[in-house]
Amino acid sequence: MKKKFKLIDLDCANCAAKMEEAIKQIDGVTDASVSFMTQKMMIEADDTVFDQVVEEAVKVIAKVEPDCQVVL
Amino acid sequence: MDRFTPKQKKELQLIGISFVLFVILMIAEHTGMFPDTVGGTLTLLLLYLVPYFIVGHDVVRKCLLGIKNRQLFDESFLMTLATIGAFGCREFGEAVAVMLFYQVGEFFQSYAVGKSRGSIADLMSMAADFANREAEDGSIEVIDPDDIEVGDILVIKPGEKVPTDGIVIEGSGLVNTSALTGESMPRLVSEGEQVISGCINGENLLRVRAEKEFDDCTVSQILELVEEASSRKSLTENFITRFARVYTPAVVIAAVILAFIPPLISGHFAAEFGEWVLRACTFLVISCPCALVISVPLAFFGGIGAASRSGVLVKGSNYLELLAGLDTVVSDKTGTLTEGKFRVAMIEAAEGYDTGDVVRYAAAAESGSTHPIAAAITEACEKPIAQSKIKDIQNIVGKGITAKAGRDKITVGNRGFLESEGIELPEAMAGTGGTECYVARNGKYIGTITVADMPKAGAKEAISAMLSAGVRNIVMLTGDSQKVASAVAEELGITDYRAELLPQDKVKAVEELLEALRKDSGGKDADKNRKRLAFIGDGINDAPVLSVADVGIAMGSLGSDAAIEAADVVIMDDDLRKIPTVMQIARKTLSISRQNIVFALFVKFMCLILGALGIANMWIAVFADVGVAVICILNSMRMLKKQQ
Numbered sequence: 001m002k003k004k005f006k007l008i009d010l011d012c013a014n015c016a017a018k019m020e021e022a023i024k025q026i027d028g029v030t031d032a033s034v035s036f037m038t039q040k041m042m043i044e045a046d047d048t049v050f051d052q053v054v055e056e057a058v059k060v061i062a063k064v065e066p067d068c069q070v071v072l
Numbered sequence: 073m074d075r076f077t078p079k080q081k082k083e084l085q086l087i088g089i090s091f092v093l094f095v096i097l098m099i100a101e102h103t104g105m106f107p108d109t110v111g112g113t114l115t116l117l118l119l120y121l122v123p124y125f126i127v128g129h130d131v132v133r134k135c136l137l138g139i140k141n142r143q144l145f146d147e148s149f150l151m152t153l154a155t156i157g158a159f160g161c162r163e164f165g166e167a168v169a170v171m172l173f174y175q176v177g178e179f180f181q182s183y184a185v186g187k188s189r190g191s192i193a194d195l196m197s198m199a200a201d202f203a204n205r206e207a208e209d210g211s212i213e214v215i216d217p218d219d220i221e222v223g224d225i226l227v228i229k230p231g232e233k234v235p236t237d238g239i240v241i242e243g244s245g246l247v248n249t250s251a252l253t254g255e256s257m258p259r260l261v262s263e264g265e266q267v268i269s270g271c272i273n274g275e276n277l278l279r280v281r282a283e284k285e286f287d288d289c290t291v292s293q294i295l296e297l298v299e300e301a302s303s304r305k306s307l308t309e310n311f312i313t314r315f316a317r318v319y320t321p322a323v324v325i326a327a328v329i330l331a332f333i334p335p336l337i338s339g340h341f342a343a344e345f346g347e348w349v350l351r352a353c354t355f356l357v358i359s360c361p362c363a364l365v366i367s368v369p370l371a372f373f374g375g376i377g378a379a380s381r382s383g384v385l386v387k388g389s390n391y392l393e394l395l396a397g398l399d400t401v402v403s404d405k406t407g408t409l410t411e412g413k414f415r416v417a418m419i420e421a422a423e424g425y426d427t428g429d430v431v432r433y434a435a436a437a438e439s440g441s442t443h444p445i446a447a448a449i450t451e452a453c454e455k456p457i458a459q460s461k462i463k464d465i466q467n468i469v470g471k472g473i474t475a476k477a478g479r480d481k482i483t484v485g486n487r488g489f490l491e492s493e494g495i496e497l498p499e500a501m502a503g504t505g506g507t508e509c510y511v512a513r514n515g516k517y518i519g520t521i522t523v524a525d526m527p528k529a530g531a532k533e534a535i536s537a538m539l540s541a542g543v544r545n546i547v548m549l550t551g552d553s554q555k556v557a558s559a560v561a562e563e564l565g566i567t568d569y570r571a572e573l574l575p576q577d578k579v580k581a582v583e584e585l586l587e588a589l590r591k592d593s594g595g596k597d598a599d600k601n602r603k604r605l606a607f608i609g610d611g612i613n614d615a616p617v618l619s620v621a622d623v624g625i626a627m628g629s630l631g632s633d634a635a636i637e638a639a640d641v642v643i644m645d646d647d648l649r650k651i652p653t654v655m656q657i658a659r660k661t662l663s664i665s666r667q668n669i670v671f672a673l674f675v676k677f678m679c680l681i682l683g684a685l686g687i688a689n690m691w692i693a694v695f696a697d698v699g700v701a702v703i704c705i706l707n708s709m710r711m712l713k714k715q716q
Contacts, residue, residue: 011182012146012147013362013366014147014360015146017316033302035302035303037185037188037369039189040299062141063141064141066134066141067134
């Protein structure tokens with residue numbers, strides 16, 4: 001499954017790159033991208049674990065940039 | 073002040089207050105209001121901390137959160153560390169100034185980024201915001217395009233955008249397709265024809281039956297592809313990401329070395345340590361790679377946006393990069409370089425007949441045939457043909473046709489066919505690249521009609537523009553005969569062509585050309601270092617060739633899902649001249665990102681050297697950090713400007 005999420009207050013381009021890197025490391029993720037310009041995140045992961053993956057991704061984002069929020 | 077977001081306004085206020093306090097304190101400090109005692113210094117420190125926290129509390133907070141989350145080496149952490157270092161060295165003023173400068177820079181950066189996001193949003197505004205759905209009782213309801221269902225009847229008023237792909241069921245008029253094709257020529261649609269989402273309706277009301285849901289319509293697909301394009305990163309972008317990963321830790325380590333090693337070596341550790349710590353702090357300030365990390369992807373995004381505005385969909389930053397440096401362009405002939413439809417190119421009449429007669433007799437004989445050549449001849453005949461007078465049609469496949477029109481016996485066909493009928497023909501003309509149809513009336517030659525698949529308007533121009541844009545080799549592939557191929561190639565100014573190819577031969581031809589490029593580059597990694605090849609096709613039956621080429625370009629694909637799927641670059645309308653245009657855009661994108669990389673790295677390394685020597689202070693370092701970032705962003709924003 002592939003899904004897009006909007007990100008609010010993603011203020012730093014380097015952080016976006018870090019997030020992308022970290023989300024790609026999550027188990028079950030086949031592809032991910034975090035776009036600083038469009039303020040969007042795309043996650044592609046196995047259907048069975050998709051919800052956990054998203055939860056994990058939200059945590060990762062909070063870690064890298066605490067002010068950034070994911071619109072679920 | 074409407075151009076700022078609430079967050080930016082707040083930021084601006086904090087910067088203002090902090091700046092005023094900072095100036096007052098500077099004056100107070102330098103006029104000697106604070107005695108050089110422990111008490112005086114402490115008071116001064118506490119007072120300086122006020123503007124410091126007003127402007128920098130967010131940075132310090134993020135830094136603490138970063139430490140908690142083990143995210144060191146981010147900007148906030150580095151800035152906080154650098155300013156604490158300055159405080160520690162009793163450079164209170166400098167610490168506050170650096171934080172202040174940094175925030176001013178960040179403010180400009182966020183403003184510039186916001187601006188470019190706005191421009192991108194404008195680019196993307198080709199989707200309709202609403203749709204008028206007609207209910208069964210004829211009443212009209214305004215709905216969200218997302219709620220359109222297939223089969224809904226939509227009313228599109230003059231000046232409104234077509235919300236989804238559909239078929240016109242009532243009304244006709246001109247629609248403006250410029251958002252999709254970059255073409256200002258309006259397109260005529262009438263009842264029973266397809267209209268594509270994103271077009272702007274002209275002056276007449278159209279009633280349209282929705283054929284697709286909003287998510288599947290052409291505009292949604294395009295928008296999705298453009299958004300996703302930025303995730304297929306170019307080599308330049310990947311280089312920046314890799315560089316950023318190494319650069320920051322390297323500079324931080326260099327800073328630590330700079331703080332400790334020189335004073336240890338000199339032997340006056342206590343006396344000189346403070347000075348070196350300050351220099352190390354300068355390093356920390358410069359260590360963020362933000363200028364590059366923002367501006368390079370922004371340039372590519374702008375490039376993709378500019379291309380889509382001129383009617384070319386580029387499906388990834390990597391393809392944009394490849395387009396800038398194409399070496400070989402391979403093009404299909406029929407339907408790509410030519411119109412893909414036969415037309416009468418030339419008519420020769422024998423003595424006693426005019427060209428109109430020749431066409432009329434030929435058309436009479438051919439009028440019952442569905443052969444493409446027959447269709448071209450019938451189309452060229454201006455007068456209507458009395459079908460009832462035509463009898464005894466005999467169609468000899470691959471040779472020609474005979475028929476009786478009134479009292480006349482007409483023979484139309486190739487040379488061999490007419491000769492076998494015992495008709496005397498003039499000397500064959502020099503090859504014109506078309507198919508010649510000889511026409512005879514009652515056993516006597518009356519003229520020759522040459523039918524050809526004509527080159528598209530602008531094809532020649534496009535070829536020469538590509539050649540002058542640095543393409544070394546243009547190759548035409550076709551299933552047509554050698555003779556036809558050579559005539560078209562000559563007319564278009566193409567020197568290399570392969571004719572009489574079967575579809576699978578085309579793949580082979582492209583692979584051979586790729587192999588030649590590999591050989592050219594020689595050595596190891598020949599596949600990585602070799603020059604690049606693009607294939608242009610109509611996207612309908614050349615998907616395999618499109619995927620073999622480095623860049624697959626599909627033409628005339630407005631509304632064709634298959635072509636959009638198979639190709640890497642999609643030319644929305646039929647205009648070959650868009651290819652040199654998009655190559656131009658690609659080059660500009662690359663040159664802007666190179667300028668940014670060179671400029672940012674140059675300034676940063678200069679500052680590192682000057683900082684290590686103690687010549688550049690932290691103020692200059694802040695410029696090297698955020699100032700350079702703002703300049704690079706502004707440079708990249710040139711890609712977003714409308715270029716005419």
